[in-house]
Amino acid sequence: MKEKILYALGALAALLLARNIRVMLTGLPDEAFQGAIFRIIFFHVPAAFTCFLCFFIALIASISYLKSGKMQWDSLAVSATEVGLAFGAANLVSGMIWARIIWGIWWTWDWRLTSMLVCWLLYAGYLVLRRAVEEPAQRARLSAVLSILSFAVVPFVFFSIKWFRTQHPQPVLYGEGKMDAAYRAMLYGNWVPLLMLAAVLVMIRIGQENRRRELDALRREVHAF
């Protein structure tokens, strides 16, 4: 039953995504200065939103684990972090493709790019730490602490951007930049299927994580005899 809902949600996300891509390609005009490539923003920006939403969920799950000691929270934390990393990678890669076309280079040490990379590395460290700890309760505890510390660094990393001159296009959703209403609607509109996709992925990972824990417990039982 639960799996069916997941598949339905995934199918709905795929449909919405297909519809959005059709509108993007046929319904929206090219941007005046950037031409066709600007459409990457409809994936680039929602991917970043989804990434940080996932990290935030991982933070809440980590705090909840430390408070309650329930392994379910640990499963949610690791699942959300992994999916967040995937969307973070999508954000970085789509940004690089855009930069190659518009700036003529794949990468520049602009602070917005660097901050995203630092955050990505921070959370990649979380996954590496998990691999180094054998005992499940200890693993959950240490990685929960690391998740909290990592999230506390994120604002520091990002506020430092403001004090550097930046090559990145100025934020268009808030501040001085302006974005056409149709573009803006598409940007948020495309966030919906990406969020649904993230939710499906997280749920599948939680299921895997729970099954793996059961397997580990059974294996221990066998070894105990």
Next chain:
Amino acid sequence: MLFLRQAWTIAAKDLRSEFRTKEALNASLSFALVILLLFSFAFDPTAEMTREISGGLLWLVFAFAGALLLNRSFARELENDCLDVLVVSPVPAAALFLGKALANYVLLLGIEAVCLPVFGVFYNVSWAGQPGWLALVVLLATWGITVIGTMFSALTVNLRLRELMLPMLVYPVLIPCLMAAMQLTTPLIAGQPPSGDQLAWVRMLVGFDIIFTALSVTLVETVLIG
């Protein structure tokens, strides 16, 4: 009051045992000097360039030497199960953490006090132009390195790949702190006091220190005891 006395006892114990063996101190100091030497091959040390990147070089040396030193902080207690004894002793985990951080702070500042003049001699930079500001930046940023390093030393103490895990986890977290220190140190070495914009970096260092000291003191009990 009792809390502070307990932290002080731990710090004094750590410093005493370190000064008896000097194992971490010697290793870390010679490592710092080796890196200072290696940098001279990476670029032309007499060029004007030195002045532009001196802040960055200096803090990289401190960060590398610091990781080496801080790695030993909790790991040295593993022999003879000292860590277990410390954890079950009446000293709360937060006091244990603060004491160890304090001892590491003193050691790291000592290493920096040696490296700074050596750096000045080797690379022909004068670091005495703004001694007050430089001292403030060094004190603030070193506390940032120490508090993060000590926390991660506690976090990784029981892991198989401890020596590998610590630097991998510590450096990304330290980036804002190191960045602020580098941004502030370069003009200070050139003899200019921080201008309006750069005071924001000082504020960020203070904020970083306060937030991560508070977080570490709160979370260290979870890490060590569970």
